[in-house]
Amino acid sequence: MNAGIPPGGRVSGQRLARLLGEWRRRGARQGAADLAAAIRMLVLDGQLPAGTRLPAEREMAESLPVSRTTVTAALEQLRTDGLIASRRGAGSWITLPGRAGMTLPDGPAEGQGMIDLARAAQPAIPGLLAAVDAVRPRLPEEFAKLGYYEHGLPDLRERVAERYTARGLPTSPDQILITNGGHHAFVLALRLLVGPGDRVLVEQPTYPNALDAIRAVSAIPVPVPLNRDDWDLGGIEAALRQAAPRLAYLIVDFHNPTGLRLDAAGRERLGALLRRSRTPVVIDEALVEIDLDGDPLDGPPPMAAFAEDLVISIGSTSKSHWGGLRVGWVRASPELLNRLMSTRTAVDLGSPVFEQLVLAELMRDPEPALRQRRAELAVQRDVMIESLREHCPQWTVRRPAGGLCVWCELDAPVSTRIAVVAQNHGLRLAPGSRFGAQGGFERRLRLPYALPSEVLVDAVRRLGVVAAAVSGTGTFETDERLLSVT
Numbered sequence: 001m002n003a004g005i006p007p008g009g010r011v012s013g014q015r016l017a018r019l020l021g022e023w024r025r026r027g028a029r030q031g032a033a034d035l036a037a038a039i040r041m042l043v044l045d046g047q048l049p050a051g052t053r054l055p056a057e058r059e060m061a062e063s064l065p066v067s068r069t070t071v072t073a074a075l076e077q078l079r080t081d082g083l084i085a086s087r088r089g090a091g092s093w094i095t096l097p098g099r100a101g102m103t104l105p106d107g108p109a110e111g112q113g114m115i116d117l118a119r120a121a122q123p124a125i126p127g128l129l130a131a132v133d134a135v136r137p138r139l140p141e142e143f144a145k146l147g148y149y150e151h152g153l154p155d156l157r158e159r160v161a162e163r164y165t166a167r168g169l170p171t172s173p174d175q176i177l178i179t180n181g182g183h184h185a186f187v188l189a190l191r192l193l194v195g196p197g198d199r200v201l202v203e204q205p206t207y208p209n210a211l212d213a214i215r216a217v218s219a220i221p222v223p224v225p226l227n228r229d230d231w232d233l234g235g236i237e238a239a240l241r242q243a244a245p246r247l248a249y250l251i252v253d254f255h256n257p258t259g260l261r262l263d264a265a266g267r268e269r270l271g272a273l274l275r276r277s278r279t280p281v282v283i284d285e286a287l288v289e290i291d292l293d294g295d296p297l298d299g300p301p302p303m304a305a306f307a308e309d310l311v312i313s314i315g316s317t318s319k320s321h322w323g324g325l326r327v328g329w330v331r332a333s334p335e336l337l338n339r340l341m342s343t344r345t346a347v348d349l350g351s352p353v354f355e356q357l358v359l360a361e362l363m364r365d366p367e368p369a370l371r372q373r374r375a376e377l378a379v380q381r382d383v384m385i386e387s388l389r390e391h392c393p394q395w396t397v398r399r400p401a402g403g404l405c406v407w408c409e410l411d412a413p414v415s416t417r418i419a420v421v422a423q424n425h426g427l428r429l430a431p432g433s434r435f436g437a438q439g440g441f442e443r444r445l446r447l448p449y450a451l452p453s454e455v456l457v458d459a460v461r462r463l464g465v466v467a468a469a470v471s472g473t474g475t476f477e478t479d480e481r482l483l484s485v486t
């Protein structure tokens, strides 16, 4: 109770209600326990960072809506767990979890019995160690220089440009700016092109960190729902006309979370719409190399081929090679890159040289390792879908042609409930609401298949038990093996 009051932001009652989604178990009487569990999940998920001030109890009770007693009891539970601190007159705020003995799943899945299906990421690609060894002899030469490459290591810019050219979009190295990952690339583009109050058109659903980045520059996401199987280009056309967004952000290659891909005809039409409205667009190609049914070099041409002057392509090696490399890039006109560069110097002064050297080495002959990675992922995808059919037959699951996730359609709006209960079964999940600009998607669950097959089978088996328990048809309390996981 006597911790200092942190300077963090305040979450409003309405926003908390949106973030929480459908947190209540259907027909459950334990409202306070459910509410505490749902808030705990938002903290673990990074949605309520340490220092965030919670709404006053009365506001919370009105927005959720629940009784004041329920809120008081839930907050008391969170205080006991060490997740919040409170002071009379100052309210409650999130503190860092991690107190010894707290039964909170956190950190990596490995070694703790916890399986992490919240992150769609995988370990390093084969050949990374060999690439590290191969660049070693080049280090003395690099050490003799200053190590600042404003636009990135020349060799790497060349490799990235070659890959675009191989995908059907002639590109020169001076169109490439190396960044610290794809997300960094997007943040740079936002800082350059978007100001407070500007609108940014996004797909609905979309990549949650992109939504956070848009909000972080005080811009407003304008969501355009995807159709079940495709982009709603009519909807995009209307939004471009009516909302006049300053920028669009789209993931047309193995969209996260749906796995959808926009075909060449769709790209042609989208390009025409963007040209007509003169709207610049960031095309996120983080997943383009994860083509599980084809060859990335035979896919539809990159979106920039259809509206060259308006498209800012961003790339990442996190999904194709390893998230720990933290290397990504922007492809745009040299003029725009220079403007981006001047924005960047207010934030950082370049990307680490070691990682760039290693990636340039990996990209000298990228195909064999990438092919192996795709083949393994395709097997894992199919294993996950098979397991889902066995353990969650009531859900509808589409087989994505690429990317790292299946976007399951549930039989009831229970995604958040499933994610909350799953924590007690050794499963970390990102509920569907994470992927909507205004929450929602309670009938959806994103499941990455980036883990080894045997882990996926175990994860989906646990998920089946959780889903049955949440829908009231299961008896998870009696499953000793699963309970011992917590």
Ligand SMILES: Cc1ncc(COP(=O)(O)O)c(C=O)c1O
Binding pocket: 120, 180, 181, 182, 183, 184, 207, 251, 256, 284, 286, 287, 315, 316, 317, 318, 323, 326, 327, 328
């Ligand atoms: C669509 C999309 N864009 C960007 C990123 C972030 O990439 P990076 O790790 O290179 O910052 C991810 C990672 O999940 C992603 O799925």
